[in-house]
Amino acid sequence: MPEEASANPFLEEVIAFPGGERLKSCIQCGTCGGSCPSGFAMDHTPRELFAMILAGMREEVLKSNTFWFCVSCYYCTVRCPQEIPITDIMYRLKRLAIQAGYYTASITGFSETFVGQVETYGRSFELGLATGHYLRHHPIQSIRMSPLMLSMVTRGRMSFTPKRIQGIRQLRAILRRAKELGGAW
Amino acid sequence: MRRYAYYPGCSLERNAAAYDESFRAVAQVLGVELVEIDDWNCCGATEYFSLELLPAYALVARNLALIPPDLDQVVAPCSACYYNMYKTDKNMALYPELARAVNEALAAGHLHYEPGRVRSRHALEVMVEDFTPEEIAAHVRKPLRGLRLAAYYGCVTVRPAGHDDPEYPTRMEQLLQALGATVVDYTLRANCCGGHMTQLDADTAYGMIYYLLSNAARLEVDALVVACPMCQLNLDAYQGQVNSYFGSDFRIPILYFTQMMGLAFGIEPERLGFGQEIVSAERVLEKWRNPPPEEEPVERRPRREKTGLPMPEPLVAGRG
Ligand code: SF4
Ligand code: SF4
Ligand code: SF4
Ligand code: SF4
Numbered sequence: 091m092p093e094e095a096s097a098n099p100f101l102e103e104v105i106a107f108p109g110g111e112r113l114k115s116c117i118q119c120g121t122c123g124g125s126c127p128s129g130f131a132m133d134h135t136p137r138e139l140f141a142m143i144l145a146g147m148r149e150e151v152l153k154s155n156t157f158w159f160c161v162s163c164y165y166c167t168v169r170c171p172q173e174i175p176i177t178d179i180m181y182r183l184k185r186l187a188i189q190a191g192y193y194t195a196s197i198t199g200f201s202e203t204f205v206g207q208v209e210t211y212g213r214s215f216e217l218g219l220a221t222g223h224y225l226r227h228h229p230i231q232s233i234r235m236s237p238l239m240l241s242m243v244t245r246g247r248m249s250f251t252p253k254r255i256q257g258i259r260q261l262r263a264i265l266r267r268a269k270e271l272g273g274a275w
Numbered sequence: 276m277r278r279y280a281y282y283p284g285c286s287l288e289r290n291a292a293a294y295d296e297s298f299r300a301v302a303q304v305l306g307v308e309l310v311e312i313d314d315w316n317c318c319g320a321t322e323y324f325s326l327e328l329l330p331a332y333a334l335v336a337r338n339l340a341l342i343p344p345d346l347d348q349v350v351a352p353c354s355a356c357y358y359n360m361y362k363t364d365k366n367m368a369l370y371p372e373l374a375r376a377v378n379e380a381l382a383a384g385h386l387h388y389e390p391g392r393v394r395s396r397h398a399l400e401v402m403v404e405d406f407t408p409e410e411i412a413a414h415v416r417k418p419l420r421g422l423r424l425a426a427y428y429g430c431v432t433v434r435p436a437g438h439d440d441p442e443y444p445t446r447m448e449q450l451l452q453a454l455g456a457t458v459v460d461y462t463l464r465a466n467c468c469g470g471h472m473t474q475l476d477a478d479t480a481y482g483m484i485y486y487l488l489s490n491a492a493r494l495e496v497d498a499l500v501v502a503c504p505m506c507q508l509n510l511d512a513y514q515g516q517v518n519s520y521f522g523s524d525f526r527i528p529i530l531y532f533t534q535m536m537g538l539a540f541g542i543e544p545e546r547l548g549f550g551q552e553i554v555s556a557e558r559v560l561e562k563w564r565n566p567p568p569e570e571e572p573v574e575r576r577p578r579r580e581k582t583g584l585p586m587p588e589p590l591v592a593g594r595g
Pocket of ligand 1: 117
């Protein structure tokens with residue numbers, strides 16, 4: 091769609107995914123913000139953020155920490171009277187913020203290490219990964235973490251080398267094609 | 276015999292091996308055959324959806340496509356895995372353009388998935404939906420008498436897909452009751468534990484975990500029973516961190532519902548992954564081995580006379 095065709099190009103950008111259209115029907119009731127378990131850590135509640143999107147405040151929205159604190163609990167989604175897929179909008183905003191370069195490495199680092207591991211091995215080790223991520227981004231905290239890591243190791247709950255799946259080439263080919271197709275998804 | 280495709284997911288390979296072992300053990304008792312998907316890949320948790328949408332769907336769809344054609348249901352014990360499969364299947368069915376794009380990606384690996392072919396189900400859903408509490412009770416050899424338990428569902432186990440009430444689910448409670456346990460009314464049962472928040476912002480994550488633990492402690496439970504490896508990890512492995520952060524002294528064992536089923540079915544704790552938990556479950560096992568004597572049923576006087584007050588005669592005969 092040509093940019094000038096829409097009064098609010100940012101809104102169009104946000105809702106460009108299956109089901110996203112419903113955001114236009116937000117009635118600002120605040121049910122989402124009131125339901126959000128991590129709302130206290132967000133600089134704008136979900137409701138506020140949606141008002142900002144509807145007002146076209148692209149930069150303020152993409153620079154906010156709201157969606158990074160979304161833990162995908164789906165409370166807002168099941169409670170929203172307008173059936174807006176709020177959790178999916180939060181995912182969408184994360185992707186847009188990354189594309190726009192508005193994020194801090196320590197926040198996306200976790201997602202990226204995770205994804206890197208999946209693409210290399212086809213499997214992930216959430217804890218082995220946590221160590222790698224922590225060492226890279228929170229050297230101080232990882233010292234505080236170490237008793238935890240130690241007890242996980244002694245109980246056999248932690249591994250350091252992910253298992254590689256047999257079809258790793260097939261998986262990579264699929265992911266490569268998916269990335270090429272990209273599109274509005 | 277019931278047959279399901281089985282998607283263990285990465286957590287169950289190592290960190291949550293106790294969940295895998297206990298699930299397989301109770302499935303065997305119930306005559307359930309679990310056919311593990313051959314060469315499955317990680318479903319991407321929630322992280323993939325934060326980065327790229329189509330690869331996220333394609334990743335999950337590969338697993339669905341690998342399910343043998345004679346199976347039409349897949350069961351996953353991890354709530355995130357379960358919901359990823361459910362969501363991929365549902366959205367592919369709902370949005371044909373998405374299905375087309377996903378299948379175009381899958382074709383690069385000579386695979387194809389027809390939306391709607393396989394029904395994705397959570398391990399808990401299978402246990403509470405495909406078996407009645409009576410059927411479960413019929414397998415109980417060593418009831419969980421005297422154990423005070425709280426059921427904790429977490430989020431995506433029941434939300435948004437909903438095989439139980441998304442706000443106030445009750446079926447895990449029914450299951451635990453069928454096992455002979457005393458179940459408390461844990462109102463935070465469907466609240467969120469924070470998921471991967473421990474990796475992003477520890478202070479926020481600890482606050483969320485503290486909230487759940489302090490409430491359970493107030494109810495004086497012997498254990499908090501979970502249905503998701505991520506919930507287990509957050510509440511169990513981080514309990515010590517939370518204690519030192521808030522100066523609390525929680526020592527609440529966090530156990531999988533399948534471990535509780537296994538104990539009640541009389542399976543040895545070693546076969547159910549006991550001992551892998553960070554907060555020791557020894558006290559739970561102690562009570563299980565030496566249950567309190569069965570209470571005499573208290574004879575209760577009927578509260579009022581069987582015959583009620585006289586009801587007025589109907590004005591017109593034959594109509595009430
Ligand atoms: S709950 Fe739905 S309608 Fe209400 S403010 Fe949030 S998004 Fe808007
Ligand atoms: S899904 Fe995200 S935004 Fe919605 S209530 Fe949960 S944490 Fe908040
Ligand atoms: S959601 Fe977690 S456990 Fe499930 S496959 Fe993905 S990484 Fe593994
Ligand atoms: S309770 Fe925690 S682990 Fe379970 S689904 Fe919610 S965020 Fe994920």
